[in-house]
Amino acid sequence: MRNPLSTWDRTVFHQVASRHWPGGDRVLPGLSRSANHGVLWLGIAAGAAALGGRPARRAALRGAVSLAAASAAVNTLGKRSVRRRRPLLDAVPVIRQLARQPFTTSFPSGHSASAVAFATGVAFENRWWGLALAPLAFSVCFSRVYTGVHYPGDVLAGAALGAGAAYAVRGLAPTRSQLAPPARPQADAPALPEGRGLVVVANAGSGQRTSTRADRAQEVRDALPGAEVVECSAEEGEPLAKAVDAAAVRARELGGALGVFGGDGTVNAAAIAAVRHGLPLAVLPGGTRNHFAYDLGIETVADACRAVNRGEAMAVDLARFGDGEYFLNTFSIGAYPELVRVRERWAPRVGAWPAGVLAAVHVLRTATPIELTVNGRRRSLWLLFVGNCTYRGLGLAPVRRHDLADGVLDVRAVYGGRLARTRLLTAALTGALKHSPVLGSARERRLRIGGVRRGTHLAFDGEVTPCPERLTLEKENEALVVYRLLEE
Numbered sequence: 001m002r003n004p005l006s007t008w009d010r011t012v013f014h015q016v017a018s019r020h021w022p023g024g025d026r027v028l029p030g031l032s033r034s035a036n037h038g039v040l041w042l043g044i045a046a047g048a049a050a051l052g053g054r055p056a057r058r059a060a061l062r063g064a065v066s067l068a069a070a071s072a073a074v075n076t077l078g079k080r081s082v083r084r085r086r087p088l089l090d091a092v093p094v095i096r097q098l099a100r101q102p103f104t105t106s107f108p109s110g111h112s113a114s115a116v117a118f119a120t121g122v123a124f125e126n127r128w129w130g131l132a133l134a135p136l137a138f139s140v141c142f143s144r145v146y147t148g149v150h151y152p153g154d155v156l157a158g159a160a161l162g163a164g165a166a167y168a169v170r171g172l173a174p175t176r177s178q179l180a181p182p183a184r185p186q187a188d189a190p191a192l193p194e195g196r197g198l199v200v201v202a203n204a205g206s207g208q209r210t211s212t213r214a215d216r217a218q219e220v221r222d223a224l225p226g227a228e229v230v231e232c233s234a235e236e237g238e239p240l241a242k243a244v245d246a247a248a249v250r251a252r253e254l255g256g257a258l259g260v261f262g263g264d265g266t267v268n269a270a271a272i273a274a275v276r277h278g279l280p281l282a283v284l285p286g287g288t289r290n291h292f293a294y295d296l297g298i299e300t301v302a303d304a305c306r307a308v309n310r311g312e313a314m315a316v317d318l319a320r321f322g323d324g325e326y327f328l329n330t331f332s333i334g335a336y337p338e339l340v341r342v343r344e345r346w347a348p349r350v351g352a353w354p355a356g357v358l359a360a361v362h363v364l365r366t367a368t369p370i371e372l373t374v375n376g377r378r379r380s381l382w383l384l385f386v387g388n389c390t391y392r393g394l395g396l397a398p399v400r401r402h403d404l405a406d407g408v409l410d411v412r413a414v415y416g417g418r419l420a421r422t423r424l425l426t427a428a429l430t431g432a433l434k435h436s437p438v439l440g441s442a443r444e445r446r447l448r449i450g451g452v453r454r455g456t457h458l459a460f461d462g463e464v465t466p467c468p469e470r471l472t473l474e475k476e477n478e479a480l481v482v483y484r485l486l487e488e
Contacts, residue, residue: 263287
């Protein structure tokens with residue numbers, strides 16, 4: 001079996017070498033060199049992350065991780081297990097040959113593995129983007145035979161290994177399509193073609209603080225021409241709560257729904273108004289992070305518009321705390337509220353993401369534990385985190401929720417004590433985070449917090465406010481109806 005395969009491999013190699021390929025001499029050698037060390041693919045990933053939205057960043061990350069996995073497999077297993085010599089270059093025209101010939105063994109092709117791994121990883125996030133990359137990936141694979149550095153069998157083996165690496169990464173980190181939030185429980189909401197009957201509050205202050213903002217109201221009118229749009233800006237002294245409450249009254253008169261275009265803080269205010277007036281809520285992502293919208297499966301304004309047009313909705317949980325206040329995503333006391341405060345102070349000057357990094361460095365250097373009574377037990381804590389429904393992720397790195405109506409609070413805490421930060425970091429680096437005594441987690445329906453020192457702050461859905469001396473967090477199951485696509 002080995003001889004026929006080897007004969008086929010060499011025959012095809014010589015056929016490629018001896019045939020004239022129009023334009024190939026000008027394009028393929030340069031393309032092959034550009035893919036050295038994955039530079040071509042990492043450049044594409046960096047461009048997509050910088051210029052694209054969250055879906056593009058997620059696709060770029062998955063492609064880059066798949067490439068890294070494929071490269072590691074090629075260099076640690078493939079090339080050490082099969083030490084095949086590179087093809088002789090006698091039959092390859094000099095103009096096609098690379099100026100610097102590779103010195104590693106020939107089997108399998110690392111360039112091919114990286115190309116296929118990256119394109120496949122991107123395709124798992126968005127099949128159309130993956131298809132757009134397929135011709136480029138194929139060209140890189142073919143260029144390795146064309147320039148004489150690999151046999152076709154090396155390329156095929158590398159491509160198979162690259163695809164396998166992308167599948168392995170997907171197995172460890174499933175895509176959103178694999179773990180889509182369940183459309184449970186479905187809820188009744190009116191279908192509003194072109195947004196007729198929908199009253200949308202567009203927060204002009206949401207989004208990146210250093211970028212030039214488009215006309216938010218016009219964005220909504222373009223997407224939903226039948227909707228009534230109210231533009232509000234807290235930066236200009238317009239109370240957001242008053243604006244969403246007035247919009248909810250108008251939506252109720254129309255027998256329609258309340259909509260909101262903004263970030264998580266804006267969505268929080270609109271959710272409270274929607275519950276108070278018994279209205280379904282349409283969430284149009286227009287903020288910097290849009291955690292609630294993304295966990296709903298609403299990544300773009302177009303996603304929200306399709307759900308509103310079809311009248312597809314589900315009921316989600318709310319979490320109440322303090323004096324009738326709610327959070328949709330997260331609540332925290334300790335280091336994180338201080339991080340938010342520092343980030344918000346720096347964001348207008350340097351942008352949201354750099355400000356977040358600077359704030360994290362500042363908090364890690366200066367934070368001290370706080371004393372709290374949690375469910376009757378006195379604790380010294382660096383951080384108390386509470387999620388509305390269960391978050392997926394490791395330890396204190398919640399990623400996203402796959403069920404927005406599971407009826408529980410996701411409670412996580414970092415305990416104080418001797419060398420607590422060092423022990424937590426060591427556990428994270430060694431993969432023992434789940435078993436670290438510094439980290440605690442639980443699932444609760446109610447959480448009582450007391451003994452809060454004056455001057456302590458809490459954060460909820462990206463907003464920071466002074467924390468009262470005592471408060472109770474509890475669930476309100478399926479309290480809010482939101483538009484969401486149930487099927488695609």
